[in-house]
Amino acid sequence: MGLLTPEPPPYDPLEWAQRPFPERARMACQSWATQGYGTPIAVYFVYALKVALYIGGWMAACAITPTLGGPSEVATWWLHPLAFQKAIVWSALFEVLGLGCGSGPLTGRYAPPIGGALYFLRPGTTRLPLFPRAPLLRGVQRTWLDALLYLAMLASFVAFLVHPAPGRDVLLPMLAVTAALGLRDKTILLATRGEHYLVTIVVFTFASNWIPGAKAVHLALWFWAGVSKLNHHFPAVVCVMTSNSPLTKPLPWLRRAVYRQFPEDLRPSRLAAWMGHAGTALEFAVPTFLLLGDGGPTTTIGLALMLLLHGYITSNIPMGVPIEWNFMMVYGGLVLFYGNAHVSLLELDAPLIGALLVCALIVVPLVGNLAPAKVSFLPSMRYYAGNWAYSIWLFRGESYRKLDQHLVKSAPWVADQLERFYDHATAVGLMGKVMAFRLMHLHGRALHGLLPKAVDQLDDYEWVDGEILAGLVLGWNFGDGHLHDERLLAAVQAQCGYEAGELRCIMVEAQPLFGRALTYRIHDARRGLMDAGSVSIAALRARSPWPPDTFDERPS
Numbered sequence: 001m002g003l004l005t006p007e008p009p010p011y012d013p014l015e016w017a018q019r020p021f022p023e024r025a026r027m028a029c030q031s032w033a034t035q036g037y038g039t040p041i042a043v044y045f046v047y048a049l050k051v052a053l054y055i056g057g058w059m060a061a062c063a064i065t066p067t068l069g070g071p072s073e074v075a076t077w078w079l080h081p082l083a084f085q086k087a088i089v090w091s092a093l094f095e096v097l098g099l100g101c102g103s104g105p106l107t108g109r110y111a112p113p114i115g116g117a118l119y120f121l122r123p124g125t126t127r128l129p130l131f132p133r134a135p136l137l138r139g140v141q142r143t144w145l146d147a148l149l150y151l152a153m154l155a156s157f158v159a160f161l162v163h164p165a166p167g168r169d170v171l172l173p174m175l176a177v178t179a180a181l182g183l184r185d186k187t188i189l190l191a192t193r194g195e196h197y198l199v200t201i202v203v204f205t206f207a208s209n210w211i212p213g214a215k216a217v218h219l220a221l222w223f224w225a226g227v228s229k230l231n232h233h234f235p236a237v238v239c240v241m242t243s244n245s246p247l248t249k250p251l252p253w254l255r256r257a258v259y260r261q262f263p264e265d266l267r268p269s270r271l272a273a274w275m276g277h278a279g280t281a282l283e284f285a286v287p288t289f290l291l292l293g294d295g296g297p298t299t300t301i302g303l304a305l306m307l308l309l310h311g312y313i314t315s316n317i318p319m320g321v322p323i324e325w326n327f328m329m330v331y332g333g334l335v336l337f338y339g340n341a342h343v344s345l346l347e348l349d350a351p352l353i354g355a356l357l358v359c360a361l362i363v364v365p366l367v368g369n370l371a372p373a374k375v376s377f378l379p380s381m382r383y384y385a386g387n388w389a390y391s392i393w394l395f396r397g398e399s400y401r402k403l404d405q406h407l408v409k410s411a412p413w414v415a416d417q418l419e420r421f422y423d424h425a426t427a428v429g430l431m432g433k434v435m436a437f438r439l440m441h442l443h444g445r446a447l448h449g450l451l452p453k454a455v456d457q458l459d460d461y462e463w464v465d466g467e468i469l470a471g472l473v474l475g476w477n478f479g480d481g482h483l484h485d486e487r488l489l490a491a492v493q494a495q496c497g498y499e500a501g502e503l504r505c506i507m508v509e510a511q512p513l514f515g516r517a518l519t520y521r522i523h524d525a526r527r528g529l530m531d532a533g534s535v536s537i538a539a540l541r542a543r544s545p546w547p548p549d550t551f552d553e554r555p556s
Contacts, residue, residue: 006422006430007038013429021451021458025546028436030263034255036244037319037433043105044246046113047323050104054094054324061086061161079339081211084332085204086161089174091328092197093157096120096188101322102478108434108468110417112410119475120150120188124408126473126491127185128483137184140491141408149181150188171205186376187483191476193325195379196221199360203353212348213357215336219287220361221329222309224381226283227369231511232541233386234276235268236442240386242272245316266440266545282309290333295341306333318384319437320479372510373519377480382510386441389481391466391507394455399502400462403472406496411472414464438465439545446508446518446535448547453531454504454522461504481507489523498525511537 009016009031016024031038062068065086068077077083094100098116103109112118119125123144129137156174160166178198182189192198196217203213239258248254256262258272268276286309289302310326317323336343348354360379368380377388404412411417418427438444455461466484470477473492477483485507493503503525511518517534524530 004040004042004421006040006426007035008426009035009038009429009432013425013432016432017428020549022547022549024432025435025439026544028432029266029439029545032240032433032436032440033243033259033262033266034252037106037437038430039106039244039246039317044317047104047106047317047321050099051323051327053099054091054327057094058087058090061090064162064164066164079335081335082165084214084335085166087328087331088197088200088204089157089160091324092192092201093154093161094324095197096153096157096192098191098476100324101193101320102471102476104321106317106319106321107477108414108471109411110414111412111420115411115471115475115477116191117150117154118410120185121147122408122410123147125475126407126409126488126495128187128474128487128491130183130186130189132487134183140494142185146181146184149177149184152177153181153188168205171201175202175205187474187476190376190378190478190480190483193378195360195364195381196325199357202356207348207350207353209343209347209349211336211340211343212345213350213353214332215340215343216345216348216357216361218329218332218336219291220365221381221383222283222287222306224365224369225383225385226280226287227365227513228380228382228385228387229276229280229283230513231385231387232537233442233511234280234384235272236440237384237386238272238275238279239266239268240437240440241316241318242275244319247315267541279309279312290337291345293337293341295338299337299341303333303338306330313384322383322478369513372512376482377510378478387443387510388479389485389508389510390438390443391469391481391484391505392438392447392451392454393464393466393469393484394458394461394504394506395464396455396461396502398462399498400464402496402498403492407473407492409472410475414468414472434465434468435463436545442537442540443508443511443518445540445543445545446520447506448543449535450506450508450520450522451547454506466505466507481510486521486523489525493525496525500524500526502526504530508535 011027016027059071062083063070065082068080068083096116098114103114123142125142126140127142127146131137156177160170160174163170178192200214200217203210207213242248242258243255258269259266260269282305286302286306289298289305293299293302307330310330314323314326364375364379365381368375372380400413415427415431418430451458466481467477470484470488473488474483489505505523507521509519517536519534520532521529522531
């Protein structure tokens with residue numbers, strides 16, 4: 001692996017592409033176990049520069065604020081409440097521009113490396129209304145109104161950042177235009193990280209003492225991230241992340257140790273299970289210590305655990321690359337629980353905001369965990385758990401070319417993007433790693449039986465993960481399978497007009513909290529629902545990441 005060249009898999013990708021699917025799946029998964037995605041070294045420098053841009057943008061906003069100061073004086077103002085407010089608004093702006101989560105090569109974005117503004121400012125691109133049947137919201141193509149609303153939203157964020165003392169007069173227009181735009185396009189609403197940044201901005205707007213409300217948001221994010229791991233999915237995430245982490249590349253023994261018996265049995269080992277339990281305990285410990293602390297040793301322990309948690313996540317460079325968000329969580333934790341350790345949650349002085357926080361931070365995530373089909377991944381706060389809704393889109397032959405022919409979008413087919421930088425074999429090898437990424441998770445093993453149900457001859461179809469597809473069509477993706485479910489399929493079909501059998505989609509829902517199965521649907525783009533059912537978690541745990549050679553297993 002060179003500075004710019006991905007680490008090649010231990011097989012010829014072009015020969016690999018001609019083998020039967022079970023054999024391709026096995027080879028790709030075994031390659032992932034030792035190499036991860038095979039990311040070129042230079043890519044990590046790109047993400048490091050992006051973090052520098054993120055921090056630099058916040059510092060610039062603070063530098064033009066009279067009550068704060070420049071970088072040379074950061075020690076005197078970094079805990080100031082206005083510095084935190086500007087960090088939250090800048091983070092929302094950074095994300096909705098497409099610069100944060102879901103950007104760059106690790107999320108299948110090569111040329112261009114971002115979506116976001118390249119789509120949201122462009123009339124004709126695909127949008128998903130929050131309430132598709134409501135008057136004034138119907139339609140799957142972005143209009144000039146949508147582009148202007150997006151531009152107004154960006155302007156409102158910038159107005160806050162450059163204002164010397166922003167207050168409700170600046171915040172209310174920001175919330176109003178964001179709400180209007182979010183109703184017309186839920187993708188943008190999710191891209192702002194509404195469950196974190198927008199909820200906190202609402203607290204800024206309506207609570208004179210907003211520190212307790214901001215603390216509640218931070219505590220909820222940590223707590224529900226822990227709850228989301230109370231299942232059998234997370235050990236597989238530990239395996240995937242350990243094999244992909246740049247820090248474990250010099251430690252091949254560790255990459256092998258997280259599997260039961262490398263290379264034949266790539267289910268999580270006891271080590272991976274214990275690492276998963278430790279991570280879950282850590283995510284519960286952080287909010288517990290910080291909630292109980294008052295600035296003394298308990299708070300110090302909580303802050304140390306917080307640094308350990310987010311440092312570990314960031315160092316693994318997870319595939320969704322929520323790097324800036326992890327920096328914001330650490331900074332927010334220090335401002336709220338170090339700089340304002342004495343402030344109690346009970347000091348919130350706005351009863352209506354308290355009721356809103358109960359809804360956004362307790363009711364919505366609880367429903368989202370108990371009934372994940374009802375609430376999207378992000379509002380449910382089910383981070384890093386491996387228990388996500390996902391989809392696989394299967395295009396017969398070169399029918400995927402209809403996306404380029406009929407959709408307005410800024411990014412071509414991912415393989416075409418890759419071939420701007422690498423030869424065809426390298427592009428094929430990298431796309432195989434994307435397939436392995438999905439299969440290595442526990443929920444990916446449901447595909448053993450679902451792929452034969454979806455198509456008769458899998459080798460006749462081009463496989464693309466729904467995450468990649470959402471990035472191409474919508475301009476933004478970050479682990480939310482509800483962005484590439486039936487609603488996106490209907491939007492694509494309305495514009496592309498696929499014939500029967502040309503496009504089949506497998507959609508698998510997340511496991512409910514305390515549930516024992518995953519539900520699935522299989523759709524034909526033209527004919528509609530073909531099959532639906534469930535697969536037991538116990539059956540998935542007994543399976544290998546790749547299907548048996550006979551490929552005739554059926555879901556229970």
